[in-house]
Amino acid sequence: MHPHKTPEPAASAAQTPAEGARVFSRGSYSEKLRIGEILRKETVGGILLVAAALIAIVWANSPFSESYFALRDFEIGYEPWHLQLSLGAWAADGLLAVFFFLVGLELKREFVAGDLRNISKAIVPVAAAVGGVAVPAAIYAAINWSHPESLNGWAIPTAxxxxxxxxxLAIIGSHLPSALRIFLLTLAVVDDLLAITIIAVFYTEDVKITPLLLAVAGLLLYTFLAQKYRRFFGLKASAAWFILLPIGIVVWALVHASGIHATVAGVLLGFAIPVIRSKASGGPEAGPGLSEIFEHRFRPLSAGFAVPVFAFFSAGVAVGGWDGFMSSLTDPISLGIIAGLVLGKPIGILGTTWLLTKLTRAKLDASFKYIDLLGVAVLAGIGFTVSLLVADLSFGQGTIPNDHAKVGILAASIMAAILASLVLTPRNRHYRAIEAEENTDDDGDGIPDVYQQGRQE
Structure with a gap:
């Protein structure tokens, strides 16, 4: 810390937004760097995801479509362990477990060592995420209320x-302020957690007790070793994953055999990893711990391989030409998904945020306005990966309702992307000015000056 600067006082863990308080502030410099690194990796992953989905859609609607579906449905694995699965199921149950492992890891890190460990900073984005899940689900249910066979898809537009x-954001060249980037990531991580909770509670029908109990025992062992690896094995954090990874795979296989969707295991395994609070965040230790090591190793695997491969196997849907496409769009399933994602997401996120700021008399950070928050809320209506997963669970892969759901997901994601671009692109000049301010380091100490001031602008 520069000697002429006054450090910002730490917020109390019990603090809630009060009159004059700021919500969605830019946070700490270390948090900005960490979130920026995550989003850079996710940007590359997002481009790969979109490319994989486009290839799948073109292939599924080409003269060679039979080969695509034959590849997706090709089975491999060991049946006595309940692991003889199609390649599409391996992508959904196996590869997405890596994605949800990082969701659990990121959420724990954010609330243990990140800026959201303070209730005053966490309450609004978490509540906004809840609103962004509840309102789309309600809109879908309202549209499909007279179609009981379609109601099972109510959770599709929640992610x-x-x-x-x-x-x-990368394609449109948006320079979102760090406060809005942190808000967007928090929204996505929290509603992914809510989505996996919905999957565990509402999409589990036949639970097998023996493999479930064995999975719990394995998870307890995994958690114990993750917390005590130094004491019992004298291992460095960079080596401990050689022991934890095989145990984690066994836990995943047992959860799968129990009848609970195997991606739930990913979140639980992520939660079990200890998070070190560095000296900068008020903790006793500095340096990378298991959470940092695992995030560094598995983020590229998730963003660069697991999610794009899942998108490739899940996004391929034969629309049956223009008439088939229009027929899909007029199905109440598609209409509910489109309305839920394109309208429900921004209504839920923006409405919850506005209500909380009015109730607490808190104000938005000075670096942006409600129009910027609207743009991010509309952008959050891109519910691609997890929505495709929930669609498969709701209607079964290869069924007509599932195909119509996927058309709705694709259409809604494209619409949300276009609408968000129309809102955010005209604000780029303002965002660049904020970005310049956040990078100014007049005293040359390596930390931008705005992060050393005792205020949040």
């Missing part, structure tokens, strides 16, 4: 695809 969203 936000962070990789797709930041890829859109």
């Amino acid at each position: 936000t695809d962070i990789a797709f969203a930041v890829a859109v």
Whole structure:
């Protein structure tokens, strides 16, 4: 810390937004760097995801479509362990577990060592994420209320695809302020957690007790070793994953065999990893711990391989030409998904934020306005990856309702991307000015001056 600067006082863990308080502030410099690194990786992953989905859609509607579906449905694995699965199922149950492992890891890190460990900073974005899940689900249910066979898809429009969203930001050249980037990532991570909770609670029918109990025992062992690896094995954090990874795979296989969707195991395994609070965040230790090591190793695997491969196997839907496409769009399933993502997401996010700021008399950070928040809320309507997963769970892969759901997801994601671009692009000049301010380091100490002031602008 520069000697002539006054450090910002730490917020109390019990603090809630009060009159004069700021919500969605830019946070700490370390948080800006960490979030920026995550979003750069997700940008590359998002571009790969979009490319994989486009290839799947073109292939599924080409004269060679039979080869695409034959590849997706090709089975491989060991049946006695309940692991003889199609390649599409391996992508959904196996590869997405890596994605959800990072969701669990990121959420724990954010609330243990990140800026959101303070209730005053966490309450609004978390509540906004909840609103962004509840309102789309309600809109879908309202549209499909007279179609009981379609109601099972109510959770499809609840998720936000962070990789797709930041890829859109990269394409339109948006320079979102760090406060809005942190808000977008928080939204995506929290509603991914809510989505996996919905999957565990509402999409699990036949639970097998023995593999479930064995999975719990394995998870407890995994958690114990993750917390005590130094004491019992004298291992460095960079080596401990050689022991934890095989145990994690066994836990995943047991959860899958129990009848609970295997991606739930990914989140639980992520939660089990200890997070070190560095000296900068008020903790006793500095340097990378297991959470940093795992994030560094698995983020490229998730963004660069797992999610794009899942998108390739899940996004391929034969629309049956223009007439088939229009028929799909007029299905109440598609209409509910489109309305939920394109309208419900921004209504839920923006409405919850506005209500909380009015109730607490808090104000938005001075670096942006409600129009900027609207742009991010519309961008959050890109619900691609997890929405495709929930569609498969709701209607079954290869069924007509599932195909119509996927058409709705694709259409809604494209519409949300276009609308968000129309809102955010005209604000780029303002965002560049904020970016310049956040990078100014007049005293040359390596930390931008605005992050050393005892105020949040």
